[in-house]
Amino acid sequence: MPRPHGGRLVERLTAPDRVEKAAEEASELTVVQVSEELRLDLENVAFGLYSPLAGPLNQGDYLTVLAKGRLACDLPWTIPILLDLTEEEASGFSVGDRLALAQDGERFAVLDVQEKYGWDRKTHCERVYRTLDPAHPGVAKTHEMRPALVGGCIEVFNPSPGKYPRYRLKPRETRFLFREKGWRTVAGFQTRNAPHIGHEYVQKTALAFVDGLFINPLIGRKKPGDFTDEVILETYEAAFRHYFLRNSATMVTLEMEMRYAGPREAIHHAIVRKNYGCSHFIVGRDHAGVGSYYGPFEAQEIFEDYPDLGVTPIFFRNFFHCNRCGGPQNDKICPHGPEDHVNYSGTKMRSLLLEGKRPDETMMRPEVVDVILRHKEPFNP
DSSP, X not given: OOOOTTSSOOOOXXXXXXXXXXXXHHTTSEEEEOOHHHHHHHHHHHHTTTTTOOSSOOHHHHHHHHHHSBOTTSOBOOSOOOEEEOHHHHTTSOTTOEEEEEETTXXXXXXXXXXXXXXXXXXXXXXXXSOOOTTSHHHHHHHHSOSEEEEEEEEESSOOOOSSGGGOOOHHHHHHHHHHHTOSSEEEEEESSOOOHHHXXXXXXXXXXXXXXXXXXXXXXXXTTSBOHHHHHHHHHHHHHHHSOXXXXXXXXXXXXXXXXXXXXXXXXXXXXXXXXXXXEEEOTTTTOOTTSSOTTHHHHGGGGOTTSSSEEEEOOOEEEETXXXXXXXTTXXXXXXXXXXXXXXXXXXXXXXXXXXXXXXXXXXXHHHHHHHOSOOBOO
């Protein structure tokens, strides 16, 4: 099992015997409101998912993340974790002050302010998303952010229970779980979709080389047309029941919004799974991409720039159903031509499901389709 990113889990949760006192102290502090997505990011810091971060980035780290995809200490880090405020909010306190953070009026954390600084949205979008197109969901989100940034250390005393508490485990807990299962090597699989046969092929191929499979669906804000969180969880439960060996795979939710940052987000996803305890991370075609902003394999090629990442990527390029081979194949082992290949088209499967029709069983397991069709609205509006 790899050590956490940076060498140790950095957890910023209030000790249980201090929670009441911390809440009392926070009630007397200047309060700033944050969005639900930002609260989840800050809770992920507190849980150790974003180790070695101890809070939203200070300016030095932010600028080196933009310029080099690394923290100022040269540790790989590609997605800035930022606390943005209005200028009026930022003028209400000074460096060295302590703030209370709240979401929808509920105070959940305190922040020791280390820096206040400005930022340039254009540079941010060019570096993180490699586009200024407002149609890109990450660019659109950036332009909604506020003009002042605050860096510092947080302490979360009132974490949210999570949308699915049963599946929301912290890195300390997943590492214990892996040890209990006897898994020394674990492949993490990021998903925002219900599983189809292509996914199952990738997962089971990875399982041939590691001890366990860690399915880690992303729960949080996603683009319209993606499967709902409920459908993703229920379809994977069905797949586990019918098509996986007992104790060969487990599922934990990751509550975090998709940024659709393509290559940079692939590195970020790998770091998070490393902190969970994964030794390997599966990276498919156009990982974390959207539209045509990134090349189909750029999210794999970027790993060449991070030989010190500390987690081993498992790359899958083109995989498909081959009519002549009679099952899922990939372009390294199948000798047949494109006339015999049927791509696992998520768009086509979604179109059929939206019409209440069943994708062919070579594309999606019938038990998975049953779950999807039981839902009136299986996709995000």
